Amino acid sequence: MTTVIYQPKYKNSWAIVIGINEYTHVGRLGYACNDAQAIADLLINDFNFPAENVTLLLDADATKANIMRHFLKHANGNTGADDRLVVFYAGHGHTITGNRGEIGFLIPVDGTIDDISTFIRWDELTRNAELFLAKHVLFVMDACYGGLAITRSLQPGSTRFLKDMLRRYTRQVLTAGKANETVADAGGPIPGHSIFTGHFIEALMGKAAQGDGTITANGVMSYVCEKVSKDIYSRQTPHFGYFEGDGDFIFKAPGLESLDSETVDQDKLIVLPLMYNGQNRSDQDQVIDKVKEYLSEDRHFIKLDELINKELRQTMSLLQENFSANETFTPEAFIQRIKDYEKIIENIQVIISSIAHWGNEKQLSSMKKILSRLAEQNEITGGLVVWLQMRWYPVMLLLYFGGISAIASGKYDMLTTLLTLRVQNDRRQKTQELVIATMSEIKDTNDVFKVIPGHERNHVPRSEYLFKTLQPRLDDLLFLGKSYETLFDRFELLLALVYADFNDPSANHIWGPPGRFAWKHTSFDDSPLILLIKEAEIQKAEWPPIKAGLFGGSYERFKLISNKYLELINRLGWH
Structure with missing residues (x-):
């Protein structure tokens, strides 16, 4: 297996956008082409996808052969490891029950209902997506069908670090509905668009953005699923989550450029909205x-x-x-x-x-x-x-x-x-x-x-x-939310001090493994180490770590160790 080292940025952006109104053998749709055109325009104009990298297939161009040809083109080295790819489809979906459960299909413009060989099997797309070098692939399907092999979705309110998500491989999917549900082709929040794509467009235009303007796929999916499932004209429940990996497709991250330091791994915690929760289980x-x-x-x-x-x-x-x-x-x-x-x-x-x-x-x-x-x-x-x-x-x-x-x-x-x-x-x-x-x-x-x-x-x-x-x-x-950093620093501090205590507390110069808290150390009151020392000084024998038996249950022993360790951190001179 080849290890790929991803960077906290995108090098290039790609999209395949498909919309079908005028089916040859299946019932006509009214706004699928409008939906596809609007998404292609948004990707180019709002999210810096190069126009030449956005393939738009409408009606007669959206044959099975043409869709698969453009899709598999990205398996031939046309995408790089640090690229992102969006696949958007607006059209009919179909579900057939097999021996091992439901199997979902997309119907291309030349598809025939009584001939499933003319359909595109959903898991054919997901299996082939592993051939793409691109670290992030997002499927958005304005169609209803079953057989979605989604392993999990994030819980509402989950927190993730922005740069960390960009370094993680992911394959994500958002669909308009499940098998046996009817997708509303109209009646959405934006005239001329379906309910699903209307809310999807509004999410991309800022309604799913963080306070600083960051827009992530998980944030978009939570927003769209909440809005579509509660829309008074909707009879569908979107399905979303991961079918591989655990990164996050990032549409926009205005503050990413400022997160750059040679000695400190700066990052920004993203909090997903407390909205709809997918029920996928791992x-x-x-x-x-x-x-x-x-x-x-x-x-x-x-x-x-x-x-x-x-x-x-x-x-x-x-x-x-x-x-x-x-x-x-x-x-x-x-x-x-x-x-x-x-x-x-x-x-x-x-x-x-x-x-x-x-x-x-x-x-x-x-x-x-x-x-x-x-x-x-x-x-x-x-x-x-x-x-x-x-x-x-x-x-x-x-x-x-x-x-x-x-x-x-x-x-x-x-x-x-x-x-x-x-x-x-x-x-x-x-x-x-x-x-x-x-x-x-x-x-x-x-x-x-x-x-x-x-x-x-x-x-x-x-x-x-x-x-x-x-x-x-x-x-x-x-x-844990935003308390995580404080908890992490506190653990590393206690780990270092306990190590120093066990190692040789009588030595003139002690050592314990310095963590992130060490470069945060200053002479001011907000230094994690100084805050910990002051907390112990106030509570003394009643301080929880002392009461639990650390440092031999002795505040005086803790004071000896922490003062010597403070000298060590001061000598590092990282602040």
Whole structure:
């Protein structure tokens, strides 16, 4: 598999826009061509799509052969990795029930109802879209049909970082309605357009925009689905979401150019409107539901333990089988490896985060088992140092997921368990605190994360990368919103201070892994480190981390460590 490194921008924009009124063998539509023409004009005039890159197929031009020819043209190297592509269709849709469920079709101008070979099967388009290099492809279909293989949609009110979405691959779809629904060809909010496309046009013209004018596909889809499903003339319910990837097609982002810094990964949090919620479910959603159910009552403890054992065995097997320490190091291999690690632990991370956030003392043993088993797996072997160190990356991710989740719910007993748990470190041939074993082994990989585009000059590239990577997953689970950055900084601060405490609190110069909080440090009161120190000074023995047992349950010990750590951060001189 070839690893593609995406940039936080678009290099080129493409569109295939189809509208059919005058069908040869199927009933006529009134405004499909108007809809298609309006969308093509908007893309060119409002969203900077080059006119030569927008293919407009109306009526007689929209034959099956012509549509597929123009569609597959983008598989022949005509699109680049950092390109975006819109496919818009206004016309008839059709659904046929097969042995494994509904199958959706689009009807080209020469389609014949009693001959499905003249139709275009929807999943033929989605399968072929994987041949396109373009990182973002958005399908907008003003037609009703079934058989949509949509894996999930974002929850309303979800938050995502703008540049991060531009770096993520995605295939998204928005359709006017499902099978057996009738698409209204007129009666929309704009004269001469269908209900669906009328609301879609209004969304693109600014009604789905953020306060700064940013327009994203997820924002547009939420807006259109809300408006169409509640329109008094509508008898249709739009369908939307992802069928691959988790990025977001960006129509417009006026403030993107200002998010540029050599040492700091600046970004902007996008909040989706609290509107219509698609009901698509993923396998991970089902794991989340089971974990929440089992955590809700102590009588489900055995079921929870069985679920954890199943997921843990599968995770450990995948980690053992898929990562050679002798692979040649390249930036592409490194990026692919961290993505693979993140994919493999998805279900385990949900379990760790859920226990840390909603669990009680009874579930502490389950959390300890997960982390202990994964840490014990890192036995002594030969190979490249960087790959041996990166074997601790999954454990570090779980530390972050669990720690931030615990802080978000004020469960400092869970955080203490995470940061003080002792595990076997075979390479050191001794038992160590998990935070020491993990962060010591992975310490030297910080600068390796500079190979990731956008992190080349960051002071703490690993922390910056984790900040972006964890956000969508934690927000989906816990709905953290704009509190996420504060929670992330607080966890990294406590992680660093606990590390310093365990490492050697009596030394003149201590060390703990600096995170994003370090470059934010100033002599002013809004420095995350100074705010934390002042908070502890006010509450002393009643400060939650102290009460939970961190720093030996002693405020004086915390004060000693934090003052020495403050000297360390001041010496860095990053502010």
